[in-house]
Amino acid sequence: MLQTVQRAAQVLRLFTPEQAEWGVTEVAAALGLPKSGAHSLLSTLASEGLLQRIPGGRYRLGWSLFEHSQTLLETTDFLLIARRVMEQLVAGWGETTHLAVLIDGQVLYVEKLQGDRALEIVLSRVGKRLPAHCSGVGKVLLAHRPWEEVLAIVKRQGLPSLTPNTITSIDRLRIELEEVRLQGFAYDQEEVMVDLCCAAAPIRDETGEVIAALSLSVPAYRFYPYRQRLTTAVIEAAQHVSMQLGYYVETPEWTRPKRSGSRSAAWATRA
Template identity: 35%
Template sequence: MKEKQKEERYNIRVLDRAISILSLLSDGRPRTLMEVSEGIDLSASTCFRMLSALASHNYIARDEASGQYSLGVACLELARSYQMSNHIRRVALPELEALRDETAETVHLAVLDRMEVLYLDKLPGLHAIGLMVSHVGGRVPSYCTGLGKALLAYTDTERVRQHFERTPLTRFTDTTLVQVDQLLAELQEIRRRGYALDRGEHEPDVRCVAAPIFDSQHKIAAAISIAGPSSRMEPLESNQERITRLLRAAQTISTQLGYGRTSHAENH
Protein backbone atom coordinates (compact mmCIF):
# COMPACT_ATOMS: atom_id res chain seq x y z
CA MET A 1 0.00 0.00 0.00
CA LYS A 2 2.84 2.39 0.89
CA GLU A 3 4.60 1.67 -2.40
CA LYS A 4 1.41 2.42 -4.31
CA GLN A 5 0.94 5.70 -2.45
CA LYS A 6 4.55 6.66 -3.21
CA GLU A 7 4.02 5.88 -6.89
CA GLU A 8 0.82 7.96 -6.98
CA ARG A 9 2.58 10.92 -5.34
CA TYR A 10 5.42 10.60 -7.84
CA ASN A 11 3.01 10.54 -10.80
CA ILE A 12 1.22 13.62 -9.50
CA ARG A 13 4.54 15.42 -9.06
CA VAL A 14 5.60 14.55 -12.62
CA LEU A 15 2.29 15.81 -13.99
CA ASP A 16 2.58 18.98 -11.92
CA ARG A 17 6.04 19.65 -13.36
CA ALA A 18 4.85 19.06 -16.92
CA ILE A 19 2.01 21.54 -16.42
CA SER A 20 4.48 24.05 -14.96
CA ILE A 21 6.64 23.78 -18.09
CA LEU A 22 3.65 24.27 -20.41
CA SER A 23 2.44 27.22 -18.35
CA LEU A 24 5.88 28.83 -18.44
CA LEU A 25 6.08 28.54 -22.23
CA SER A 26 2.49 29.67 -22.76
CA ASP A 27 3.61 33.32 -22.97
CA GLY A 28 4.99 32.55 -26.43
CA ARG A 29 8.65 33.28 -25.64
CA PRO A 30 11.05 30.44 -26.57
CA ARG A 31 13.48 29.47 -23.82
CA THR A 32 16.69 27.49 -23.45
CA LEU A 33 16.95 24.46 -21.18
CA MET A 34 18.53 26.55 -18.44
CA GLU A 35 15.82 29.22 -18.70
CA VAL A 36 13.09 26.61 -18.37
CA SER A 37 14.95 24.93 -15.53
CA GLU A 38 15.32 28.18 -13.62
CA GLY A 39 11.80 29.30 -14.46
CA ILE A 40 10.18 26.31 -12.74
CA ASP A 41 12.93 25.73 -10.15
CA LEU A 42 13.89 22.28 -11.40
CA SER A 43 17.29 20.69 -11.97
CA ALA A 44 18.51 20.83 -15.55
CA SER A 45 18.72 17.03 -15.88
CA THR A 46 15.16 16.47 -14.67
CA CYS A 47 13.93 19.37 -16.76
CA PHE A 48 15.58 17.92 -19.86
CA ARG A 49 13.84 14.57 -19.33
CA MET A 50 10.49 16.32 -18.89
CA LEU A 51 11.01 18.41 -22.03
CA SER A 52 12.03 15.34 -24.02
CA ALA A 53 8.92 13.44 -22.90
CA LEU A 54 6.65 16.36 -23.80
CA ALA A 55 8.43 16.77 -27.15
CA SER A 56 7.87 13.09 -27.98
CA HIS A 57 4.13 13.82 -27.87
CA ASN A 58 4.47 17.13 -29.74
CA TYR A 59 3.49 19.26 -26.74
CA ILE A 60 6.94 20.85 -26.86
CA ALA A 61 9.02 21.80 -29.91
CA ARG A 62 12.80 22.34 -29.88
CA ASP A 63 14.50 24.61 -32.39
CA GLU A 64 17.62 22.75 -33.53
CA ALA A 65 19.52 25.93 -34.43
CA SER A 66 19.01 27.83 -31.19
CA GLY A 67 18.28 24.95 -28.83
CA GLN A 68 15.26 26.85 -27.52
CA TYR A 69 11.98 25.27 -26.51
CA SER A 70 8.45 26.44 -27.26
CA LEU A 71 4.94 24.99 -27.24
CA GLY A 72 4.32 22.31 -29.87
CA VAL A 73 1.51 21.64 -32.31
CA ALA A 74 -0.32 19.33 -29.90
CA CYS A 75 -1.04 22.35 -27.69
CA LEU A 76 -2.50 24.15 -30.70
CA GLU A 77 -4.68 21.15 -31.48
CA LEU A 78 -5.98 21.14 -27.90
CA ALA A 79 -6.71 24.86 -28.09
CA ARG A 80 -8.54 24.48 -31.40
CA SER A 81 -10.55 21.58 -30.04
CA TYR A 82 -11.54 23.57 -26.97
CA GLN A 83 -12.43 26.66 -28.97
CA MET A 84 -14.53 24.67 -31.44
CA SER A 85 -16.35 22.72 -28.72
CA ASN A 86 -17.05 25.86 -26.74
CA HIS A 87 -18.23 27.67 -29.87
CA ILE A 88 -20.56 24.81 -30.82
CA ARG A 89 -22.04 24.79 -27.34
CA ARG A 90 -22.73 28.54 -27.41
CA VAL A 91 -24.30 28.34 -30.85
CA ALA A 92 -26.39 25.27 -30.02
CA LEU A 93 -27.71 26.33 -26.61
CA PRO A 94 -30.76 28.35 -27.80
CA GLU A 95 -31.87 25.48 -30.03
CA LEU A 96 -31.28 22.94 -27.26
CA GLU A 97 -33.40 24.98 -24.86
CA ALA A 98 -36.21 25.33 -27.40
CA LEU A 99 -36.04 21.63 -28.22
CA ARG A 100 -36.22 20.68 -24.54
CA ASP A 101 -39.13 23.06 -23.88
CA GLU A 102 -41.12 21.90 -26.90
CA THR A 103 -40.60 18.15 -26.40
CA ALA A 104 -40.34 18.13 -22.59
CA GLU A 105 -37.63 15.45 -22.96
CA THR A 106 -33.92 15.46 -22.19
CA VAL A 107 -31.71 16.87 -24.94
CA HIS A 108 -27.98 16.40 -25.47
CA LEU A 109 -25.13 17.91 -27.46
CA ALA A 110 -22.03 15.80 -28.06
CA VAL A 111 -18.93 15.40 -30.21
CA LEU A 112 -16.87 12.41 -31.28
CA ASP A 113 -13.58 12.25 -29.40
CA ARG A 114 -11.24 9.28 -29.89
CA MET A 115 -14.19 7.38 -31.33
CA GLU A 116 -16.22 7.90 -28.14
CA VAL A 117 -19.14 10.19 -27.44
CA LEU A 118 -18.12 13.22 -25.37
CA TYR A 119 -21.05 15.17 -23.93
CA LEU A 120 -20.78 18.94 -24.28
CA ASP A 121 -24.21 19.76 -22.86
CA LYS A 122 -27.26 18.13 -21.32
CA LEU A 123 -30.60 19.78 -20.60
CA PRO A 124 -32.77 17.52 -18.45
CA GLY A 125 -36.35 17.10 -19.58
CA LEU A 126 -39.43 18.36 -17.80
CA HIS A 127 -40.47 14.79 -16.95
CA ALA A 128 -38.62 12.40 -14.68
CA ILE A 129 -36.60 9.85 -16.64
CA GLY A 130 -34.95 7.93 -13.82
CA LEU A 131 -31.27 7.09 -14.01
CA MET A 132 -29.47 8.21 -17.18
CA VAL A 133 -25.69 7.92 -17.29
CA SER A 134 -25.11 10.97 -19.50
CA HIS A 135 -23.50 14.06 -17.97
CA VAL A 136 -21.50 17.01 -19.28
CA GLY A 137 -17.89 15.94 -19.78
CA GLY A 138 -18.84 12.28 -19.62
CA ARG A 139 -18.03 9.66 -22.21
CA VAL A 140 -20.01 6.70 -23.56
CA PRO A 141 -19.39 4.27 -26.41
CA SER A 142 -20.30 5.57 -29.86
CA TYR A 143 -21.46 2.36 -31.54
CA CYS A 144 -24.44 1.79 -29.23
CA THR A 145 -25.82 5.29 -28.67
CA GLY A 146 -27.93 7.53 -30.89
CA LEU A 147 -25.47 10.41 -30.66
CA GLY A 148 -22.54 8.14 -31.35
CA LYS A 149 -24.10 6.54 -34.40
CA ALA A 150 -25.11 9.95 -35.78
CA LEU A 151 -21.46 11.01 -35.45
CA LEU A 152 -19.98 7.77 -36.80
CA ALA A 153 -22.29 7.78 -39.82
CA TYR A 154 -20.51 10.85 -41.20
CA THR A 155 -17.00 9.79 -40.17
CA ASP A 156 -14.78 8.08 -42.74
CA THR A 157 -16.18 4.55 -43.13
CA GLU A 158 -12.79 2.87 -43.40
CA ARG A 159 -11.60 4.62 -40.26
CA VAL A 160 -14.70 3.40 -38.42
CA ARG A 161 -14.25 -0.15 -39.72
CA GLN A 162 -10.58 -0.33 -38.74
CA HIS A 163 -11.22 1.07 -35.28
CA PHE A 164 -14.00 -1.36 -34.40
CA GLU A 165 -12.20 -4.34 -35.91
CA ARG A 166 -9.45 -3.61 -33.37
CA THR A 167 -11.82 -2.73 -30.53
CA PRO A 168 -14.44 -5.36 -29.60
CA LEU A 169 -18.04 -4.18 -29.47
CA THR A 170 -19.27 -4.94 -25.95
CA ARG A 171 -22.88 -6.05 -25.55
CA PHE A 172 -24.70 -3.85 -23.03
CA THR A 173 -28.27 -4.92 -23.77
CA ASP A 174 -30.16 -7.36 -25.98
CA THR A 175 -30.32 -4.75 -28.75
CA THR A 176 -26.62 -3.76 -28.81
CA LEU A 177 -24.95 -4.20 -32.21
CA VAL A 178 -21.85 -6.33 -31.69
CA GLN A 179 -20.86 -7.12 -35.29
CA VAL A 180 -18.89 -4.53 -37.28
CA ASP A 181 -20.79 -5.28 -40.50
CA GLN A 182 -24.10 -4.75 -38.71
CA LEU A 183 -22.84 -1.42 -37.38
CA LEU A 184 -21.67 -0.27 -40.82
CA ALA A 185 -25.03 -1.22 -42.34
CA GLU A 186 -26.78 0.78 -39.63
CA LEU A 187 -24.56 3.79 -40.32
CA GLN A 188 -25.41 3.59 -44.01
CA GLU A 189 -29.11 3.63 -43.13
CA ILE A 190 -28.54 6.67 -40.88
CA ARG A 191 -26.93 8.53 -43.78
CA ARG A 192 -29.91 7.64 -45.96
CA ARG A 193 -32.57 8.94 -43.58
CA GLY A 194 -30.53 11.70 -41.89
CA TYR A 195 -30.94 10.70 -38.23
CA ALA A 196 -30.02 7.89 -35.81
CA LEU A 197 -32.09 5.81 -33.43
CA ASP A 198 -31.06 4.22 -30.14
CA ARG A 199 -33.38 1.35 -29.24
CA GLY A 200 -32.06 0.82 -25.73
CA GLU A 201 -28.67 -0.34 -27.03
CA HIS A 202 -26.63 1.14 -24.17
CA GLU A 203 -29.22 1.72 -21.46
CA PRO A 204 -32.12 -0.73 -21.76
CA ASP A 205 -34.90 1.67 -20.73
CA VAL A 206 -33.67 4.74 -22.65
CA ARG A 207 -34.72 5.57 -26.20
CA CYS A 208 -33.15 8.29 -28.31
CA VAL A 209 -33.26 10.02 -31.69
CA ALA A 210 -30.15 11.92 -32.78
CA ALA A 211 -29.17 14.14 -35.69
CA PRO A 212 -25.79 15.28 -37.06
CA ILE A 213 -24.48 18.86 -37.07
CA PHE A 214 -22.10 20.00 -39.81
CA ASP A 215 -19.57 22.84 -39.94
CA SER A 216 -18.54 25.32 -42.62
CA GLN A 217 -16.28 22.69 -44.21
CA HIS A 218 -19.31 20.36 -44.57
CA LYS A 219 -17.71 18.01 -42.03
CA ILE A 220 -19.40 16.39 -39.06
CA ALA A 221 -18.96 18.70 -36.06
CA ALA A 222 -21.35 17.41 -33.40
CA ALA A 223 -24.72 15.77 -32.86
CA ILE A 224 -27.84 16.55 -30.85
CA SER A 225 -30.43 14.17 -29.46
CA ILE A 226 -33.78 13.85 -27.75
CA ALA A 227 -33.81 11.08 -25.14
CA GLY A 228 -36.53 9.67 -22.97
CA PRO A 229 -37.82 6.47 -21.38
CA SER A 230 -39.19 3.70 -23.55
CA SER A 231 -42.64 4.29 -22.02
CA ARG A 232 -42.82 7.71 -23.69
CA MET A 233 -40.62 7.24 -26.76
CA GLU A 234 -41.77 3.87 -28.11
CA PRO A 235 -42.18 3.09 -30.90
CA LEU A 236 -39.30 5.31 -31.98
CA GLU A 237 -40.25 5.40 -35.65
CA SER A 238 -43.62 6.94 -34.80
CA ASN A 239 -42.02 10.00 -33.17
CA GLN A 240 -42.16 11.87 -36.48
CA GLU A 241 -43.02 15.21 -34.92
CA ARG A 242 -40.04 15.01 -32.56
CA ILE A 243 -37.76 13.81 -35.35
CA THR A 244 -38.81 16.65 -37.64
CA ARG A 245 -38.22 19.18 -34.86
CA LEU A 246 -34.83 17.61 -34.07
CA LEU A 247 -33.73 17.77 -37.70
CA ARG A 248 -34.82 21.40 -37.92
CA ALA A 249 -32.75 22.25 -34.83
CA ALA A 250 -29.72 20.41 -36.22
CA GLN A 251 -30.08 22.27 -39.53
CA THR A 252 -30.31 25.63 -37.75
CA ILE A 253 -27.18 24.95 -35.70
CA SER A 254 -25.32 23.71 -38.79
CA THR A 255 -26.27 26.86 -40.70
CA GLN A 256 -25.04 29.02 -37.83
CA LEU A 257 -21.74 27.13 -37.94
CA GLY A 258 -21.42 28.03 -41.63
CA TYR A 259 -22.84 24.93 -43.23
CA GLY A 260 -24.41 25.86 -46.56
CA ARG A 261 -26.22 22.80 -47.82
CA THR A 262 -29.73 21.78 -46.84
CA SER A 263 -29.49 18.03 -47.28
CA HIS A 264 -27.94 15.44 -44.98
CA ALA A 265 -28.14 12.83 -47.67
CA GLU A 266 -25.86 9.96 -48.64
CA ASN A 267 -23.34 12.14 -50.48
CA HIS A 268 -21.69 13.29 -47.21
Protein backbone atom coordinates (compact mmCIF):
# COMPACT_ATOMS: atom_id res chain seq x y z
CA MET A 1 0.00 0.00 0.00
CA LEU A 2 2.78 2.44 0.96
CA GLN A 3 4.65 1.75 -2.28
CA THR A 4 1.47 2.34 -4.30
CA VAL A 5 0.92 5.71 -2.62
CA GLN A 6 4.54 6.66 -3.27
CA ARG A 7 4.23 5.69 -6.93
CA ALA A 8 1.04 7.73 -7.28
CA ALA A 9 2.80 10.76 -5.80
CA GLN A 10 5.72 10.28 -8.19
CA VAL A 11 3.32 10.20 -11.13
CA LEU A 12 1.65 13.44 -10.07
CA ARG A 13 5.02 15.18 -9.68
CA LEU A 14 5.83 14.44 -13.32
CA PHE A 15 3.25 16.96 -14.49
CA THR A 16 4.80 20.41 -14.83
CA PRO A 17 4.13 23.55 -16.91
CA GLU A 18 6.99 22.44 -19.14
CA GLN A 19 5.45 18.99 -19.68
CA ALA A 20 1.76 19.09 -18.86
CA GLU A 21 0.84 15.89 -20.76
CA TRP A 22 2.19 12.37 -20.31
CA GLY A 23 1.56 9.05 -21.99
CA VAL A 24 1.79 5.56 -20.52
CA THR A 25 5.10 4.76 -22.21
CA GLU A 26 6.67 8.03 -21.06
CA VAL A 27 5.57 7.53 -17.44
CA ALA A 28 6.84 3.96 -17.48
CA ALA A 29 10.25 5.12 -18.74
CA ALA A 30 10.47 8.07 -16.33
CA LEU A 31 9.67 6.00 -13.23
CA GLY A 32 11.22 2.70 -14.28
CA LEU A 33 7.89 0.86 -14.28
CA PRO A 34 6.47 -1.79 -16.60
CA LYS A 35 3.93 -0.33 -19.01
CA SER A 36 1.16 -2.35 -17.40
CA GLY A 37 1.96 -0.84 -14.00
CA ALA A 38 2.11 2.69 -15.40
CA HIS A 39 -1.21 2.18 -17.20
CA SER A 40 -2.83 0.92 -14.01
CA LEU A 41 -1.59 3.91 -12.00
CA LEU A 42 -2.70 6.46 -14.60
CA SER A 43 -6.11 4.86 -15.04
CA THR A 44 -6.73 4.74 -11.29
CA LEU A 45 -5.68 8.36 -10.78
CA ALA A 46 -7.95 9.38 -13.64
CA SER A 47 -10.91 7.48 -12.17
CA GLU A 48 -10.41 9.44 -8.92
CA GLY A 49 -10.32 12.78 -10.75
CA LEU A 50 -6.65 13.44 -9.99
CA LEU A 51 -5.82 13.02 -13.69
CA GLN A 52 -7.88 13.36 -16.85
CA ARG A 53 -7.49 11.26 -19.97
CA ILE A 54 -7.28 13.25 -23.21
CA PRO A 55 -7.34 12.21 -26.86
CA GLY A 56 -4.41 10.09 -27.95
CA GLY A 57 -4.34 8.10 -24.72
CA ARG A 58 -2.43 10.80 -22.87
CA TYR A 59 -3.10 12.32 -19.46
CA ARG A 60 -3.24 15.75 -17.84
CA LEU A 61 -3.80 16.84 -14.25
CA GLY A 62 -7.43 16.54 -13.17
CA TRP A 63 -9.75 19.25 -11.90
CA SER A 64 -10.06 17.51 -8.55
CA LEU A 65 -6.57 18.78 -7.75
CA PHE A 66 -7.75 22.33 -8.39
CA GLU A 67 -10.57 21.82 -5.91
CA HIS A 68 -8.12 20.52 -3.29
CA SER A 69 -5.71 23.38 -3.95
CA GLN A 70 -8.47 25.92 -3.27
CA THR A 71 -9.25 24.19 0.01
CA LEU A 72 -5.58 24.38 0.96
CA LEU A 73 -5.36 28.07 0.10
CA GLU A 74 -8.53 28.94 1.98
CA THR A 75 -7.69 27.02 5.16
CA THR A 76 -3.97 27.72 5.63
CA ASP A 77 -3.71 30.24 8.45
CA PHE A 78 -0.33 31.72 7.65
CA LEU A 79 -1.30 32.24 4.02
CA LEU A 80 -4.50 34.07 4.90
CA ILE A 81 -2.72 36.29 7.42
CA ALA A 82 0.31 36.89 5.21
CA ARG A 83 -1.83 37.92 2.26
CA ARG A 84 -3.26 40.85 4.23
CA VAL A 85 0.22 42.01 5.21
CA MET A 86 1.44 41.59 1.63
CA GLU A 87 -1.40 43.78 0.40
CA GLN A 88 -0.23 46.54 2.73
CA LEU A 89 3.38 46.16 1.57
CA VAL A 90 2.37 46.39 -2.07
CA ALA A 91 0.11 49.38 -1.43
CA GLY A 92 2.87 51.19 0.44
CA TRP A 93 5.89 50.34 -1.67
CA GLY A 94 4.47 49.65 -5.12
CA GLU A 95 6.82 46.68 -5.54
CA THR A 96 6.33 42.91 -5.79
CA THR A 97 6.03 40.78 -2.67
CA HIS A 98 6.39 37.00 -2.51
CA LEU A 99 5.45 34.31 -0.02
CA ALA A 100 7.25 30.98 -0.33
CA VAL A 101 7.72 27.63 1.39
CA LEU A 102 10.34 24.89 1.04
CA ILE A 103 9.20 21.73 -0.77
CA ASP A 104 11.57 18.90 -1.71
CA GLY A 105 14.50 21.25 -1.22
CA GLN A 106 13.09 23.85 -3.62
CA VAL A 107 11.28 27.14 -3.16
CA LEU A 108 7.57 26.94 -3.95
CA TYR A 109 5.87 30.32 -4.43
CA VAL A 110 2.44 30.18 -2.80
CA GLU A 111 1.48 33.85 -3.12
CA LYS A 112 2.65 36.81 -5.17
CA LEU A 113 1.30 40.36 -5.30
CA GLN A 114 2.62 42.90 -7.80
CA GLY A 115 2.68 46.65 -7.24
CA ASP A 116 2.11 49.55 -9.59
CA ARG A 117 5.79 50.21 -10.27
CA ALA A 118 7.10 46.66 -10.09
CA LEU A 119 9.10 44.73 -12.64
CA GLU A 120 7.40 41.79 -14.34
CA ILE A 121 8.92 38.66 -12.77
CA VAL A 122 7.92 35.60 -14.77
CA LEU A 123 10.13 33.15 -12.88
CA SER A 124 8.24 33.54 -9.61
CA ARG A 125 4.62 32.99 -10.54
CA VAL A 126 2.40 31.27 -7.97
CA GLY A 127 2.93 27.51 -8.08
CA LYS A 128 6.39 27.86 -9.61
CA ARG A 129 9.42 26.17 -8.07
CA LEU A 130 12.97 27.52 -8.11
CA PRO A 131 16.27 26.37 -6.63
CA ALA A 132 16.51 27.64 -3.06
CA HIS A 133 20.15 28.73 -3.00
CA CYS A 134 19.75 31.74 -5.27
CA SER A 135 16.70 33.59 -3.92
CA GLY A 136 16.17 35.62 -0.77
CA VAL A 137 13.23 33.48 0.36
CA GLY A 138 15.17 30.33 -0.44
CA LYS A 139 18.18 31.39 1.62
CA VAL A 140 15.91 32.20 4.56
CA LEU A 141 14.28 28.77 4.37
CA LEU A 142 17.55 26.88 3.93
CA ALA A 143 19.24 28.83 6.75
CA HIS A 144 16.78 27.39 9.24
CA ARG A 145 17.23 23.78 8.18
CA PRO A 146 19.98 21.48 9.54
CA TRP A 147 23.19 21.75 7.54
CA GLU A 148 23.08 18.02 6.82
CA GLU A 149 19.73 18.55 5.12
CA VAL A 150 21.11 21.43 3.06
CA LEU A 151 24.04 19.27 1.97
CA ALA A 152 21.65 16.53 0.89
CA ILE A 153 19.64 19.05 -1.15
CA VAL A 154 22.78 20.36 -2.85
CA LYS A 155 24.00 16.83 -3.57
CA ARG A 156 20.65 16.01 -5.17
CA GLN A 157 20.02 19.25 -7.05
CA GLY A 158 23.39 20.94 -7.37
CA LEU A 159 23.90 24.72 -7.33
CA PRO A 160 22.73 25.78 -10.80
CA SER A 161 23.74 29.24 -11.92
CA LEU A 162 20.88 31.49 -13.04
CA THR A 163 22.99 34.66 -13.38
CA PRO A 164 26.69 35.55 -12.98
CA ASN A 165 25.87 36.49 -9.35
CA THR A 166 24.37 33.13 -8.32
CA ILE A 167 26.15 31.27 -5.53
CA THR A 168 27.75 28.13 -6.99
CA SER A 169 30.15 27.23 -4.17
CA ILE A 170 29.04 25.10 -1.22
CA ASP A 171 31.49 26.92 1.06
CA ARG A 172 30.13 30.31 0.07
CA LEU A 173 26.59 29.05 0.54
CA ARG A 174 27.41 27.78 4.04
CA ILE A 175 28.88 31.16 5.05
CA GLU A 176 25.91 33.07 3.66
CA LEU A 177 23.34 30.82 5.33
CA GLU A 178 25.10 31.27 8.67
CA GLU A 179 24.88 35.05 8.22
CA VAL A 180 21.21 34.81 7.29
CA ARG A 181 20.42 32.75 10.36
CA LEU A 182 22.23 35.22 12.65
CA GLN A 183 20.95 38.47 11.14
CA GLY A 184 17.37 37.34 10.50
CA PHE A 185 17.09 38.27 6.83
CA ALA A 186 18.51 37.44 3.41
CA TYR A 187 19.25 39.22 0.17
CA ASP A 188 19.03 38.19 -3.46
CA GLN A 189 21.39 40.56 -5.23
CA GLU A 190 20.67 39.85 -8.90
CA GLU A 191 21.15 36.13 -8.31
CA VAL A 192 17.89 34.90 -9.86
CA MET A 193 17.47 37.62 -12.46
CA VAL A 194 19.82 40.39 -13.57
CA ASP A 195 18.67 43.86 -12.46
CA LEU A 196 16.37 42.41 -9.77
CA CYS A 197 17.09 42.28 -6.03
CA CYS A 198 15.07 41.33 -2.98
CA ALA A 199 15.09 41.31 0.80
CA ALA A 200 13.46 38.39 2.61
CA ALA A 201 12.65 37.42 6.20
CA PRO A 202 11.28 34.34 7.99
CA ILE A 203 7.73 33.70 9.12
CA ARG A 204 7.52 31.57 12.28
CA ASP A 205 4.70 29.63 13.88
CA GLU A 206 3.87 29.61 17.59
CA THR A 207 6.73 27.18 18.31
CA GLY A 208 9.30 29.40 16.59
CA GLU A 209 9.72 27.09 13.61
CA VAL A 210 10.27 28.85 10.28
CA ILE A 211 7.37 27.78 8.08
CA ALA A 212 7.61 30.31 5.23
CA ALA A 213 9.51 33.34 3.97
CA LEU A 214 8.29 36.76 2.88
CA SER A 215 10.11 39.07 0.47
CA LEU A 216 10.02 42.37 -1.38
CA SER A 217 11.47 42.26 -4.90
CA VAL A 218 12.79 45.54 -6.28
CA PRO A 219 14.69 46.66 -9.39
CA ALA A 220 18.38 46.87 -8.56
CA TYR A 221 18.58 50.63 -9.16
CA ARG A 222 15.89 51.20 -6.51
CA PHE A 223 17.05 48.45 -4.17
CA TYR A 224 20.56 49.61 -3.32
CA PRO A 225 19.70 53.21 -2.27
CA TYR A 226 16.83 52.00 -0.06
CA ARG A 227 18.21 48.64 1.05
CA GLN A 228 18.05 49.37 4.77
CA ARG A 229 14.46 50.64 4.66
CA LEU A 230 13.38 47.71 2.52
CA THR A 231 15.07 45.25 4.86
CA THR A 232 13.42 46.77 7.91
CA ALA A 233 10.04 46.74 6.20
CA VAL A 234 10.29 43.07 5.28
CA ILE A 235 11.55 41.97 8.70
CA GLU A 236 8.78 43.82 10.53
CA ALA A 237 6.09 42.62 8.11
CA ALA A 238 7.24 39.01 8.61
CA GLN A 239 7.27 39.54 12.38
CA HIS A 240 3.74 40.91 12.17
CA VAL A 241 2.58 37.70 10.48
CA SER A 242 4.52 35.55 12.95
CA MET A 243 2.98 37.29 15.95
CA GLN A 244 -0.51 36.72 14.58
CA LEU A 245 0.39 33.03 14.35
CA GLY A 246 1.29 33.02 18.04
CA TYR A 247 5.04 33.64 17.90
CA TYR A 248 6.35 36.06 20.52
CA VAL A 249 8.52 38.88 19.20
CA GLU A 250 9.98 41.18 21.85
CA THR A 251 8.99 44.83 21.19
CA PRO A 252 8.80 44.69 17.40
CA GLU A 253 9.51 48.00 15.67
CA TRP A 254 6.11 48.23 13.99
CA THR A 255 4.32 48.40 17.39
CA ARG A 256 6.25 51.44 18.60
CA PRO A 257 4.65 54.92 18.50
CA LYS A 258 5.35 56.86 15.31
CA ARG A 259 6.47 60.47 15.46
CA SER A 260 4.40 61.42 12.44
CA GLY A 261 1.18 60.17 13.99
CA SER A 262 0.40 58.19 10.82
CA ARG A 263 -1.91 55.23 11.26
CA SER A 264 -0.09 53.09 8.69
CA ALA A 265 2.55 50.62 9.83
CA ALA A 266 6.17 51.65 9.33
CA TRP A 267 6.85 48.57 7.20
CA ALA A 268 4.07 49.57 4.79
CA THR A 269 5.56 52.99 3.98
CA ARG A 270 6.85 53.61 0.50
CA ALA A 271 10.41 54.83 0.13
